Amino acid sequence: MAKHVVTMLPGEGTGPEICEAVRLVIDASGVDIKWEYEDIGLDCLEKYGTLLPDKTIQNIAKNKVALKGPTTTPIGTGHKSANVTLRKVFDLYANVRPAKLIPVLKRPWDKIDIINFRENTEDSYAAIEHMVSDEVAQCLKVITWPGSYRIADFAFKWAKDNGRKKVWCVHKANIMKMTDGLFLDAFREVAKKYPDIESGDIIVDNCCMQLVRNPAQFDCLVLPNLYGDILTDLCAGLVGGLGFAPGANVGDGCAIFEAVHGSAPKYAGMKKVNPSAVLVSGIMMLRWLGEEAAAARIEKAMFAVLDERKHVTYDVGGTAKTDEYAQAIVDKMHAKA
Amino acid sequence: MPTFTETAKATKKKRDIKLVGIDMYIITDKGIPKFDDIGPFKCEFISNRGTKVWPGFVSPDLLQVNWYRCRFMATKDVQDADVNTFLDALTKKGWWWSAAQKLWNYDGEAGFSKAY
Incomplete structure (x- = not known):
């Protein structure tokens, strides 16, 4: 067997x-x-x-x-x-997307070793869309406490088990105070359980800019579904494209x-x-x-x-x-x- | 000279709108709701966080929260007044709901998404 x-x-x-x-x-x-x-x-x-x-x-x-x-x-x-x-x-619920430099692919950075943890089941991917008038479409962005808590917990546990140092929460809670605010609150709650892992948060647009300027500063990123969809491909691009992206x-x-x-x-x-x-x-x-x-x-x-x-x-x-x-x-x- | 807004509106094709159902957002801690038909509305599916939980198989491991989208489709031609009657009946049955969204077809095409 x-x-x-x-x-x-x-x-x-x-x-x-x-x-x-x-x-x-x-x-x-x-x-x-x-x-x-x-x-x-x-x-x-x-x-x-x-x-x-x-x-x-x-x-x-x-x-x-x-x-x-x-x-x-x-x-x-x-x-x-x-x-x-x-x-x-x-x-x-956890889409795990590492982005690590492969030596043969010449890139303009010395080090990239990022693991993205994208929440995979909710956010604006909950398939709740309506044409609410003939001129207006809406899509519900669904963020839940248990959904946010478990992806944060998954990321911190992975970080702990794999010797990683820091987990970042990527969000837009300055604008989407309820939805991304809830995601960030759950992340902070989980972070208390892992005192040996450093935690931080960063607004998604700033995170994009920082990633292309100095990707070496990032270790693990936890993201809601939509930002995760976008930033995981961005990170794949940093290390050479989707051809080597697991x-x-x-x-x-x-x-x-x-x-x-x-x-x-x-x-x-x-x-x-x-x-x-x-x-x-x-x-x-x-x-x-x-x-x-x-x-x-x-x-x-x-x-x-x-x-x-x-x-x-x-x-x-x-x-x-x-x-x-x-x-x-x-x-x-x-x-x- | 027309403004951009006027130009944009002029390019939007007017479509025939027909009421065909209601998405109800029900809050309950008692698990997946069950409904009998309410007037001309019949429950077609229930989803939680976008995943269909009724009818059909639901993984016991599936994370569910206390907020369900319940799709009621009309079984005959309905008007806005039928929705008001429906909401009254649903409330009297003790269901606590956060929102109702009318479902319209536009030129015969659904103006709403299906559930996974």
Whole structure:
């Protein structure tokens, strides 16, 4: 019996070839994982009439951990986003998005090592919108005390468990005194429980400016959903773009790890795209599963392959195919063993 | 010369508006509310923090607060006066509510979002 059972959600477009490359690397790391493949995304529409079949939901509920490839939400068709539905069904309230400099990607900063904790379930994403007259649309921004408290607690606990020093609350409570004020109040209440972790708060617009001027000053950021959506991509841009940006959606009973980039359907089947974002999400997953040694092995090998630039994909100046890049990482792991 | 406001208003297409339901925001600490039909209005779904909690499966782990959006759809043609009657009836049944939002179709298209 395998030590871990993980649901693999290849998604559509380039997702399947990316996930195969990632599986090749993770399996070669020596970690004992049984993968159970399930469908998700556009390819499910014809077969199941939904982007997220019940069978997939049941499998994730059983395994409680999944690695997901990219999917696309069709615009204007009335189909619910698979990503949003997953967050709702499993109450994956914490979107964890690290942004760390990768040595090979030359950036104008010496150090960036930020972990964003985006509240994932409420704010203006509560899907409460109305045309209140023929000239006016409104969207309710829903911020709750328990929702704010638990994301702050999640962030502080993560910081404590991972040796981080400071957690910032990002808000606009000077203007949205009720909603963002409640978010900030809950954050301050939680901060009292963690006296060993420094805490602070910063207004979101100032935070954006500070991030692009001096990102090294930030450690962990806790954000309501909308600011989190925007600032996590900003942080990804600081370290080189979405091609290397990992992500995890975590609840109390389930965690789904995924890249945040799109499925690039025009490249599907060409084995051209860089699988690194899903791979670093897989590394996050291994750490979540307590497999630090395997995670570190893969990370070291991946950085070495990137640094050599012999077997890298087109987006970082190489000509390697998706699977050739993955095989180079595997070879590097074995060479170091 | 028209002002920007006049120009903007002139570009807004007038649409036919039809009342089709009400979103009621109910406050209760007794869990997911249950409703019988109230006049011409029938409860279609209930959501909490934007997630549908009735009908259908609800994860026991789902965080719920004491504020529910309850969508009532009209089962026949209704007028504003029917909404007033509905609100009176709902209040007399003991429901405490924070707000009511009329739901309109605009040229036959829903002017309101669905719940996840």
